[in-house]
Amino acid sequence: MNQTDVRIADVPGPRWPPLAAFSPEPLGQPTSQPSQNLNPAVTLVNVSKSFGGRTVLQPINLTILEGQKAVLLGPSGCGKTTTLRLIAGLETAEPGGRILLGQRDVTRVPVEKREISMMFQNYALFPNLNVFDNVAYGLKIRKIPRAERESRVRELLAMTRLANYADRGVSALSGGQKQRVALARALATRPRVLLLDEPLGALDAALRVSVREEMDELLSGLGMTTVIVTHDQDEAMSLGDVIVVMREGRLEQVGGPREIFHEPASAFVAGFVGGSNRLLARVAGDYLLLPGDIALPLSAIKGDGIEAGIIGPRAFACPVSVYFRPDKPRLAEIAPGRMSGKVVSSRFVGGVTRLVVALEGGQRLKMELPGSAHVPSGSTVGVELPLDELKIFPETAALAS
Ligand SMILES: Nc1ncnc2c1ncn2[C@@H]1O[C@H](COP(=O)(O)OP(=O)(O)OP(=O)(O)O)[C@@H](O)[C@H]1O
Numbered sequence: 001m002n003q004t005d006v007r008i009a010d011v012p013g014p015r016w017p018p019l020a021a022f023s024p025e026p027l028g029q030p031t032s033q034p035s036q037n038l039n040p041a042v043t044l045v046n047v048s049k050s051f052g053g054r055t056v057l058q059p060i061n062l063t064i065l066e067g068q069k070a071v072l073l074g075p076s077g078c079g080k081t082t083t084l085r086l087i088a089g090l091e092t093a094e095p096g097g098r099i100l101l102g103q104r105d106v107t108r109v110p111v112e113k114r115e116i117s118m119m120f121q122n123y124a125l126f127p128n129l130n131v132f133d134n135v136a137y138g139l140k141i142r143k144i145p146r147a148e149r150e151s152r153v154r155e156l157l158a159m160t161r162l163a164n165y166a167d168r169g170v171s172a173l174s175g176g177q178k179q180r181v182a183l184a185r186a187l188a189t190r191p192r193v194l195l196l197d198e199p200l201g202a203l204d205a206a207l208r209v210s211v212r213e214e215m216d217e218l219l220s221g222l223g224m225t226t227v228i229v230t231h232d233q234d235e236a237m238s239l240g241d242v243i244v245v246m247r248e249g250r251l252e253q254v255g256g257p258r259e260i261f262h263e264p265a266s267a268f269v270a271g272f273v274g275g276s277n278r279l280l281a282r283v284a285g286d287y288l289l290l291p292g293d294i295a296l297p298l299s300a301i302k303g304d305g306i307e308a309g310i311i312g313p314r315a316f317a318c319p320v321s322v323y324f325r326p327d328k329p330r331l332a333e334i335a336p337g338r339m340s341g342k343v344v345s346s347r348f349v350g351g352v353t354r355l356v357v358a359l360e361g362g363q364r365l366k367m368e369l370p371g372s373a374h375v376p377s378g379s380t381v382g383v384e385l386p387l388d389e390l391k392i393f394p395e396t397a398a399l400a401s
């Protein structure tokens with residue numbers, strides 16, 4: 001497929017609804033300008049779900065604002081699709097739970113009357129229909145007059161750069177084109193809320209980034225309130241104004257991408273929202289004891305766990321996990337009292353050099369240095385930890401043992 005095939009942004013023609021409806025301000029992120037639109041689009045109040053007596057979704061509370069793109073992120077089986085299906089009306093919430101779309105309580109409203117569209121992971125296109133008829137399907141069902149149907153479908157095909165494919169059977173399309181047909185079909189009924197379950201999951205890795213970018217531009221331009229399910233952290237970060245991290249049927253943290261990335265609320269979020277270093281350590285008295293018997297005075301550390309009083313001087317030999325991003329530690333001279341280790345891997349990857357350092361005691365540390373740094377494998381290096389960037393959480397696994 002050539003590049004022009006997958007671009008959407010430069011499509012001329014009307015956009016709907018007006019751009020003014022788009023709220024670019026992510027929830028939970030400090031911004032200099034107030035959000036343009038704080039109207040709730042989707043509200044879940046104490047929504048839970050059980051299947052056959054097994055609770056798969058604990059009572060959750062969540063508000064998604066108009067025009068926001070919210071991403072449900074979490075490992076397989078944590079309840080993402082179930083949450084999406086509850087919003088769609090494909091599942092019924094347990095008694096006591098309420099679902100609102102705008103101000104309207106839709107808890108008992110059937111799926112076809114909720115003004116939502118859902119796009120499924122495998123796209124579920126009708127194989128016997130061509131592109132035009134796939135996109136027109138929902139409009140036909142709703143008995144929209146032919147002329148309006150035609151003009152809406154043409155508009156959507158232009159928006160998704162499918163105008164030249166209207167008559168083609170969907171089985172003769174590439175993965176990226178199928179994805180755009182599914183998106184156009186989901187948008188055709190002008191839903192108030194769009195629900196996308198793993199919208200890029202069926203695409204190969206090479207296509208994912210370009211399709212993700214064009215989808216993001218399209219949805220942002222339309223000001224479409226969208227709930228997107230993914231288990232991919234990169235996807236979540238690049239698509240979400242707000243990210244909802246889920247774990248075992250619970251909401252672990254809700255916040256903007258920066259907040260989730262830099263201020264993880266739990267060890268789970270720090271570990272799941274990729275790439276962090278995790279070192280097992282101990283708090284003893286006034287010190288954090290790191291691998292190699294390195295003792296750092298707690299008073300010098302501004303880590304969250306300490307500020308929140310989760311751990312403190314009174315904790316004796318309390319096992320903890322210490323999280324920090326690979327770009328935070330610095331190389332330093334080898335010196336008494338400073339952490340050191342052997343470089344087991346050193347790779348230049350364009351702008352940065354990535355090191356893996358084996359610390360005394362066997363734990364490994366990932367480091368990301370400027371691309372100009374040249375540190376050969378096999379060398380021994382000193383490492384200075386970022387004392388004001390450490391996230392420290394009690395080590396529950398170790399505590400249990
Ligand atoms: N209809 C059903 N009947 C019984 N159990 C179900 C049903 N649907 C989902 N579950 C269970 O509920 C839990 C959550 O499932 P869900 O599909 O919401 O997970 P998910 O986060 O979307 O996972 P994945 O990333 O693998 O798609 C799982 O343990 C699943 O087995």
Ligand SMILES: [Mg+2]
Binds near residue numbers: 080
């Ligand atoms: Mg799922």
